[in-house]
Amino acid sequence: MDPTTIGLLSFGVMMILIVLGIPIAFAMLATAAGGLYIIRGVHYAAEQISSTFWDQATNFVFIAVPMYFLMGQLVYRTNIAADLYDCVYKWLGRLPGGLAITSVVACAGFGAVSGGSVTAVATMGPMCLPAMRRYNYDDSLATGSIASAGTLGILIPPSIILVVYGIWTESSIGALFIAGIIPGILMTIGYSATIWVRCKMNPELGPIGEAFTLGEKFASLAKLLPVLLTFIVVIGGIYAGVFTPTEAAAVGVFALLLIALVMRRINPESLGKSLLETMHTSAMIFVIIIGGHMMGKFVVQTGLTQGLIDWMQGLGLGPLTTMLMISILYIILGLFLDVWGMLILTIPFLFPIILEMGFDPIWFGIYAVIMAELALITPPVGINVYVLAKLASDVPLNKIFRGVAPFFIATLGLVVLIVLFPEIVTWLPEKAGMITAYEG
Amino acid sequence: NASGVGTTLEEAKANTSAVQDWLGGDVPDPEVTYSGDVIEMVATHHLPPVAGLSKVVAAGYRNLEKMSDGKIKVNDQWGGTVHSVREGRRATRTGLSHFAPCFSLYSAKDYTTVGGLGLPFLLNNAHEAVAVAEELYPKYFKDEFEQYGVLVGRMAHTSPYHLFTKDKAVRTLEDIKGMKIRAGGGTHAAIIGALGATQTSIPGAEAYTAMQRGIVDAIHFGDAIAPVFKVHEIAKYRTTNGFNVLTIEYCASKDFFDDLPKDLQLVYNAWARQMAQADAQGFYSVGDVSGLTRTRDAGVEIIDMPEAELDRWKEAVAPLTAEWIANEEKAGRPGKVFIDEVKALSAKYAAMTPNEIFQLTIDSPNMGMYDFK
Amino acid sequence: MHRTIDVLAQILTVLMQIFDKLGAWIVLPAIGLVMITDVILRYVFNSPFIWSLEFGQWMLLFIFVAAVPECTRRHGHIRMELLYVMMPRWFRTFVAFLYALIAGGIFWLVMQVELEELAFSYRLSRITEYLELPVWAHHAGAVAMCILVIAFFTIRAIGIVAGYDPYPEVERDVTELED
């Protein structure tokens, strides 16, 4: 059997293992190890896993992963998230579909001080959902908006996915963070507009909420302070050159701890829970990253990568057609794969093609994150939807997936926008002078 | 003329014409008697295939295939797809690769004498450094590397390092005091400290942004590689000081070499010595000239210090060499003799043209790097 | 038989949690503290630690070494549950067994290599550049992680064969779900 066939077959094996319910990290590790064993022997396979483990586990920049998770945990366990929701609610609750819009904006705010997406859903869901139910919001709209808005957490900086993308492609994490701001805001506006238009057309979907006086509204602004302060410290500090994006993660944790101490919102128990959760999440992501790297290393040995690149280049497609094909590929992969699995399996192959076609690596990072957001909400495997289904156990899964559909379309709209106008992504980091790429 | 090959690109290419021809495929034709199967040599690199250095190195691999009459086929894999640069030595020891970069500066404490090559103002340019280091290898470095289960493929060196500063021009020793400078491993950090600047550790992936945002005030780079990392876009000044060259070894698999038939071992050695010079002259020394031009064209002010000022810098870092020698002697190694030998060889090769050095490499290759059959 | 498995499982759980808590309460905060101190020393006093990068790098390894076993014990590795949850008990038992074989086997391979590296680094007295930490200790940490994980999958596999899963998969609290 030639290596290319082995490569193709092993993809089948990996998918079978994943569908059976073997954890994705181990499905990738087993397939890669098995494949390398067939091509290069057991010694090579064992050396490669161990060497990959060692190399990733001692990569300084990865420290950002546990730290940005810890930030999310702290925001949640110190009720800073609840404050955030409360304030946004008072300001936006009276709009058509106002409580759903509140969920979107509150999720965006949570995203600005944490690094993940599912954490955003799990944190904001228990606050947003009961409020919408109290006002008889349509189940589909209520659940769909939270599940979708949770994905803003990985586009709006800080973002763990952008950190890892930066490490893989050796692009500047700082530039990626800054590049995520405008698309993140656009996506927040896009999601809110989607809700507003739907509720304007059919007010039954999202009845108008509670009214607050202007005094109450302004008084609630104080509750935004912790989130605002933390975001300014973290992103401002990166921009001002006080610290690197990796260090910013530790600074963010420190800032939140300080705020929580001042507000008397933290005790050893909640701190301990935050730390332990952070450990487990990091370990999980870490094993997936090793699995993905192993798959990448195995697939390179099979020659599949080069074959794919040659094939794509042989087609002689223009940049737009290429992006269309890549987008379709991502949507299909995103149906079945989780974010990490999807990115780690594609970036090593697509990145060279992208560079070859003259796309900016920072731009592609933002593009890839938006595509990853779709993976989180599309059936059959949409982690955000599953989390929400557990929060709203009486809402059937297909109803949530239906509620997600308008947001899916809105996200595609943003994808079209950034493909046609890449400046949306590159303008801000360019203004900050942060765009750079490796050059031979 | 820090590059040792001239000041214009035309001059540099003319002065390294022998290496240019070699990289173009014009190689010696040693005798090959082996008639068995083709032997696969897996060569790995962390750089992507499009990088300037990769192109030189890849041309070298094609030359090995040619010189071995096709009996050695190089399977070259780029872009860190097999292992990261930090894992190079382990990869060649354990069989993931047969030939890979394995920079000693990534685990500086694993080595003793080889660190001496990075002492300030000792070696002047890449090809001279390679010639000196390879000549001293059997006597000083062989055991140091072989204890880790690997051979050395070549004692590659970068071109000399200069100071690229973001906002502040460095014209005197006083100017550099307190400046935050990104510190590499090994001797490099010590040099920064000795000058009164602040050693700042920033991971490689974040170095560009760190300088751009002002976390560090300056970065050290050789001219050949500075534009690759787009340093010219963020630096306003470049002060010529050529402190030191970095030793960036390539490791080779011992099993692979030991399994080669005698005639191919000889071919391999001849090739590796030529490759070492070709890489030094063809990429680093010539690249130094084109890189400096590019940096200057980008509007970076090039600051050449007067001899008297440079002497003050040399004085400031002189204790490092003294300290290094003392440490070596304390450990029972001939530190003083080593430095003297480096200086003598440096003078010998400085008096030769790049083409003469390359011819010497072809005519009488160093036979002391490996244990032949 | 069930009782023996249970006792073993509980001992292992305690060990894993000790590791986990050491990482969470000591190593993770230590990394954060060193990074913050470094930022302050650099920005305010212009004299950062030269060893902070090295420290973070090696301590990160211990975070993973400490967290992977407990994460695994809690069934924390994400999987596609769609088909799995719909299938009968025997199917799930089969998948759990297959998972134990695969994952146990992978950590077994890692352990073999890490043992070799441990001996290699120890024999050559390798140390890190600035803090001069012994490199073998890091490999020892990796070996300890492998032993814990292999023990987990072995006990679970034996349990499954004996018709008793000592580490059943329970519904997790959504607030503990992870990205």
Ligand code: NA
């Ligand atoms: Na975020």
Ligand code: NA
């Ligand atoms: Na999906």
